[in-house]
Amino acid sequence: MTPGARLAAAIEIFGTLEAARRPVADVLKDWGRSNRFAGSGDRSAIGSLVYDALRRRASAAWLMGEETPRAILLGMLKLGRGLDAEAIAQLCDGTRHTPVPLGAAERERLEHGSLTDAPAHIAGDYPLWLDAHLEAVFGEERAAEGAALAERAPLDLRVNTLKGTPEDALAALAHLDATAGDWSPLALRIELSPDGKAPPVTAEPAYLKGLVEIQDEGSQLAAILAAPARGSQVLDLCAGGGGKTLELAALMHNSGQIYAHDDDLRRLAPIHERLQRAGVRNVQVRSPRGKADVLEDLEGRMDLVLVDAPCTGTGTWRRNPDAKWRIRPGALAERMREQGAILDNAARFVKPGGRLAYITCSLLEEENAAQVRRFLDAEPDFRIVPPAETVLALGEAGLRLKRAALTLTEGIQLTPRRTGTDGFFVSVMKRG
Template identity: 70%
Template sequence: MTPAARLSAAIEILADVAARRRPVSDALKDWGLAHRFAGSGDRAAIAGLIYDTLRRRASAAHVMGSEEPRALVLGMLVLMRGLDAAAIGLLADGGRFAPAPLTADEQARLAAPDLAGAPPFVRGDYPQWLHASLRHVFGEDAVAEGQALAARAPLDLRVNTLKGDPEAARAALAHLHPGPGRFSPLALRIVLDAEGKAPPVTSEPAFLKGEVEVQDEGSQLAAIIAQPLPGTQVLDLCAGAGGKTLEFAALMDNKGQLYAHDSDIRRLKPMHERLARAGVRNVQVRSPRGAEDVLADLEGHMDLVLVDAPCTGTGTWRRNPDAKWRVRPGALAQRVAEQAKILEDAARYVRPGGRLAYVTCSLLDEENGAQVRALLAKREAFHAVPPAETVLALGSRGQALREAALVTREGLLMTPRRTGTDGFFVSVMKRAG
């Protein structure tokens, strides 16, 4: 497909998403099935156009004076990809499979894109209803934080120390030009190409052998800060597909006992294969069984309980720009209620002197600090461990992370703007002995 034809396809798919109000991934899949002549490169390029458009949807609509799919894509090309009006006109020339020629109004707007008078939520490319929450956390930096969230994310890998070491993994993937992580000693970072296309890492021998896993550096740091120690008893209460379970096992050097649980058995399905590939031997998966309490025997016995809580995912907007515009106030309220219940439940598994680590991929205080404050008010035996202490788990890199991140009494918040990672909040609480 030509670049112009890819542009037309992106506009068509975005129109389908708007008309049917469904996830972009579903629309892309259906389009690919109906257009089998499009190769993998074409599909990746079209997806890149769509996701870049969603990253800059608010600002593109402001520049173009319209929220129509065509206007959003054209606005993205000038704001996100740096094309000028002439270059865009060559793509939208009305030729075969190309978008219709630019109108005089479109040419004028693309020639002088102006966001100077736009509201903060437009300049920051985030939903208007979330502005108050983001401003509460970031103050005048809310726009800058939003703009960082509207950029593309790199591809981060975690080296599995049960199978190898960072230098060996980096050598095995040298053809992908990975660099080291900024804060995590386990991280390798691959910068994506100009269109945001990621290399097929899951087909690499290093991945197939379990030597590396795909995991954002912020997620890696959250697990390290939680500090699962070798030989201890650890519960990953919201384990999902097992990303942090795998890292915990490696940090524990397969020593001690690690329990993995999730309230939804479907989310646990990929874990078993991942555990085997990673060479993990100290994990016991506790799948839910109806009304039975499968964790009853763990109550009051855990050295560490991790709550990687379900949340709005505002910290992952770089990777999931579709979710940015689909989240609603009702979803936030639902997540906050779920988090409070999970945290209260998690506290009962912590032994005297043990720790409770609370992690979200959210930037909102409602899901982060407020949840910690509420639990501490109800559970007087617990207190928040100061981030100045928790970052010591990172050794010499800990102080640098503390200086870069946003630190509060409840915990530490990483963001794309501050730490170059996805947005992650980490709080560690300790129960009195």
């Protein structure tokens, strides 16, 4: 397919996406099945165009003066990919399978339009109803924070120190131009190709042998800041697929005992194969069994309880750009109820002197600092470990992180704009 034909296909898919209100991955998959002539390179390039358009949906529509799929794709090419009006016109030449030529108004917008007078939610590319929520956290910087969340995310890997060193991993992935992360001593970063395509890391020997795992550097930092001690007793209460469980095991050098639990058996299912590949030996998986309390024997015994709470995922918009347009106020209220219940339940496992690490991939006050304050009101024997103390788990890098991140009384907020990571909130509390 020609570049123009790929653009036309992306416009068509975006129109289907808007009309059907379905997850973008499903719509792209259906289009690929119905258009077998498109090769893997074509499908990848078209998918990248659609995802980039979702990232810039509000600002692109503002630039072009209308919200049609064509306008959004054209506006994205200028704002997201830096193409000028002439380069975009060459893609829209009206020949076979390409978009119709630019109109005079479209060319005018592409040549002279800007976001100078755009409101914050347009410049930051997020839904209007979230503006007040983001203003409460970032104030006048909310548009800049949103714009950073509209960029593509790099591919981050975590070195599994149970299988080798960061130097080993860098050597094994030198052909992918992997570099060390900015904050986590375990992080490697691989930049994407210009069209947004990531290399097939899961087919690399380093991955297959368990030397590296795919994990955002912000997620890595959250586990490090929880500071699991060697030989300790740890409960990963919302383990999901086991990303942080694997990291905790490596940080603890396979010593002590980690209990991995999630109330959804389907989310927990991948953990078994991942533990084996990573060479982890100190994890006991506690799968849910109906109404039985499979964690009852752990009450009051844990040195550390990690709560990677379900949330709106506002900090992961770089990776899931369609999610920010699908989220509704009701979802925020539901996540807040879930978080409160999980935190209240987590308290029963923390022993005197033990710690509770509360983590979300959200940017919203209601899910982060407000949840911590509510919990402390209900559990007065817990206190916040000051962020200035928490960052010391990273050594010198922690001091740099404290200066870069948004430091709150209740914890630390990482963002793409400030730390180059996904948006994570981390609060560590200690029981008296």
